[in-house]
Amino acid sequence: MRVMGSSVVVVNGRLCKNPNDVTINDFLYKRFNVPGDTNNAQGANATLVDINQFPGVNTQGVAMVRVDFAPYGLNTPHLHPRGSEIFAVVEGTMYAGFVTSSYKLYDTILKKGDVIVFPQSLIHFQLNLGKTDALAYASFGSQNPGRVNVADSVFATTPHILDNVLTKGFQVDEMVIEQLHSQFSAENISVNTGRSILKLLSQT
Structure with a gap:
């Protein structure tokens, strides 16, 4: 798409590679066997493989994520604005669920081999119930599903x-x-000191 009155061309998406330069390596991703670092407050780590990490999915409408859980680790409530998700438990037992736009909770216990669908744009979560590490893989119906953490x-x-x-x-x-601000974004506190409705009104 060309911007009106400008020579700048804006592309909504990614340009395709010249077919003459394509090799099998453009369709391979070999780092999904590396566990994510779960040494954090939530005890979980999501390793996303989408268009930004794996150009081979360009125009294919798919992406994947590896989710590692420490004992009792939580993949915090979040949503994917641009894609639905199908989530499969590889190791462990988890409590998982999602909330509809009418605030109805659908939740369940997932065991090894179980699969659940999280509809696009609905808040969902997974909690490892075990005393050992857990692992899951998930796929998305989008090459760039995005992620919005509810608390953040x-x-x-x-x-x-x-x-x-x-x-x-x-x-x-x-x-x-x-x-709560200090828990989620301590680095931002000084930036926002003194913000108020009166100050915003004075700037208009």
């Missing part, structure tokens, strides 16, 4: 959403909101 989208924005909005929306006091 509220408490880790840059700049922060105004406390007036969050205190009223969650029906808690400002101290609780500040504590």
Whole structure:
């Protein structure tokens, strides 16, 4: 697509490689056997293989993810705005579920070999119930499904959403909101100091 009044060409997607330069290696990805680092607060790590890591999926409408779980690790509530997901347990026992747009929860216990579908754009999660590591693989119906973490989208924005909005929306006091901000985005606190509705109005 060409921008009006400009010589700049903007492409929504990725350009294809010259067919004369294509080899079998363009269709292979050989690093999915490496476990993700689960040494973090959630005890889980999602290794995504989409168009950004694997150009071979360009125009194919597919992507994959490897999800490693430490004991009792959690793949936090999140959604994929551009693709549905089919999730398969390779090792371990997990509690998993998703929430519909009418706030109905569908949840279940998954064991080795079980498969579940998470519809596009619905919030979902997985929790390792075991005392040992767990592993799952998932596929997406998009080469670039995206991921939006629920907590981060509220408490880790840059700049922060105004406390007036969050205190009223969650029906808690400002101290609780500040504590949540510090948990999810400590590096952003100084950036947002002093933000208020009055200050925003004065800038208009």
